[in-house]
Amino acid sequence: MATILKCKSSFQRNLLLSIGGVFLLFAACFSIYQYQREKDYKIDILHSRLQMYNYEMVQTLGEDSLTNSRLFRDYVERHQMEGLRVSIIDKDGRVVLDSYDANFDSLDNHLQRTEIQHALRDGNGYDIKRLSQSTHETYFYSATRFGNVIVRTAIPYSTELTRSLQADNTYIYFSIILTLLLGIVLYLITHRISRHIGYLREFAAKAEEGEELDRELEQRLPKDELGDISHTIIMLYWKLRHSEEDKVRIKRQLTQNAAHELKTPAASIHGYLESILDHPNMPEDKKKHFLERCYAQSERMNKLLLDMSALTKLDEMDVSNSKIEYRPVNVLHVIQNAIDDTALDLHDKGIVPQLQVPQHIEVLGNQSLIYSIFRNLIDNAIAYANGATHLNIICSELEEEGRHFYAFIVADNGPGVEAQHMEHLFERFYRVDKGRSRKLGGTGLGLAIVKNAVAAHGGTTTAQQTPGGGLTISFTLARF
Numbered sequence: 001m002a003t004i005l006k007c008k009s010s011f012q013r014n015l016l017l018s019i020g021g022v023f024l025l026f027a028a029c030f031s032i033y034q035y036q037r038e039k040d041y042k043i044d045i046l047h048s049r050l051q052m053y054n055y056e057m058v059q060t061l062g063e064d065s066l067t068n069s070r071l072f073r074d075y076v077e078r079h080q081m082e083g084l085r086v087s088i089i090d091k092d093g094r095v096v097l098d099s100y101d102a103n104f105d106s107l108d109n110h111l112q113r114t115e116i117q118h119a120l121r122d123g124n125g126y127d128i129k130r131l132s133q134s135t136h137e138t139y140f141y142s143a144t145r146f147g148n149v150i151v152r153t154a155i156p157y158s159t160e161l162t163r164s165l166q167a168d169n170t171y172i173y174f175s176i177i178l179t180l181l182l183g184i185v186l187y188l189i190t191h192r193i194s195r196h197i198g199y200l201r202e203f204a205a206k207a208e209e210g211e212e213l214d215r216e217l218e219q220r221l222p223k224d225e226l227g228d229i230s231h232t233i234i235m236l237y238w239k240l241r242h243s244e245e246d247k248v249r250i251k252r253q254l255t256q257n258a259a260h261e262l263k264t265p266a267a268s269i270h271g272y273l274e275s276i277l278d279h280p281n282m283p284e285d286k287k288k289h290f291l292e293r294c295y296a297q298s299e300r301m302n303k304l305l306l307d308m309s310a311l312t313k314l315d316e317m318d319v320s321n322s323k324i325e326y327r328p329v330n331v332l333h334v335i336q337n338a339i340d341d342t343a344l345d346l347h348d349k350g351i352v353p354q355l356q357v358p359q360h361i362e363v364l365g366n367q368s369l370i371y372s373i374f375r376n377l378i379d380n381a382i383a384y385a386n387g388a389t390h391l392n393i394i395c396s397e398l399e400e401e402g403r404h405f406y407a408f409i410v411a412d413n414g415p416g417v418e419a420q421h422m423e424h425l426f427e428r429f430y431r432v433d434k435g436r437s438r439k440l441g442g443t444g445l446g447l448a449i450v451k452n453a454v455a456a457h458g459g460t461t462t463a464q465q466t467p468g469g470g471l472t473i474s475f476t477l478a479r480f
Contacts, residue, residue, distance in 0.1 A: 016190045020183060027179050031172055046155075047126045050142035053079070054151040057086075063146050072097050083156040085139065089116060091148050100135060110152075115143040119150050129157060203234060269294045329367045331406070331477070332357050335393060338374040345382045350389060351412070353378075357395040361406055363477045369453040370477070376446040377410045377473055385414025388470065397479070404479040405459065411472040416465050425463045426451040450475070 088097040093111025118125020139154040459476035
């Protein structure tokens, strides 16, 4: 048990560290990205404001008058901002005019300044927090090119400007709180997962050591996907451990189902005949009705016995793998015979069969069994595809691992079958609607016969919903 708890703790720690580490890395990268993004956004706003100043100056003075000292200084004085410095620089980097230093001829060439380089290349540019060599103050520079000159504005880095350019840290605090909350949730989730994995390990340890297994451990599993997986694993164990008991139980269940299915028509026949014998003066029309019901029930019983006999034969063939009776079979001819034999029932139901089958297809098999495949599928559509207007029977060639098959599709456009019933359709005595199936005379063995008959010919059978409504049965037969 100590080993189990140690492994459980190790699993939880590893899972928590791996997922938590990825999340923390993501949170850190996002915070850095968001911080830089907000900082760049505020810088862009300041740059845009200075750009507007530059454009307004050019629109007011005109490009030809930008180098006029008197007009330049008059404009700067009229539109003065606190600490604002304005410079006019030619394309060679020489300062032509400067609002701060009248002796601009002594200023260094500005061609290599960052904002000037960007303005010459892109039309505008800025530089952040650079020390001015003439005023020895730190400025934010914004430059705009107009023809052969560049208008550059700069504002000093005051306490207020520095504060306005700083990113808001509120989202960082929010990210920290959210990270802590998610960390707690992650811990609880990993702890829960680890705890239930511990239950499975405990179950495995007891099973390995041959200890008595209790159902209480299984009941402690969660009611979610993890619990479903755990339940499946435990159920597989129980099935493997009690496989022989399950075989006996399945045989007993099949026997009981068969007895139950036979008991119903037998009881009906007995009741009708008893009524006739006990009432010799019964009106002829009523007596005839009872006899007709006896005949219908005997037909149902006969069909049930024939179906059970067919399944028994298929089981024996599957065990012996005998192919003595197999010979070339013309499948199209078999399909047409099945349709002809059910033509009246198809017409009464308003179902029109539609064949898309090649003229000459032959398989190596038993003609009687192949007939039973298509007859049972057609009967199934007649009985249960209420409201269907057509029954499509389609055949195409298929090659798998060097073997050639004919792939058949039998599809109706009736109400179809709900998804939860699909995997059980081929089980013996399984009915989607038991009461309705018995009323329609079904034995619950038709699709089981189809699956076994196909398997006897080396094929596979699947069921799925028809697009737009209905049931589609697909199966394969080996090509001759």
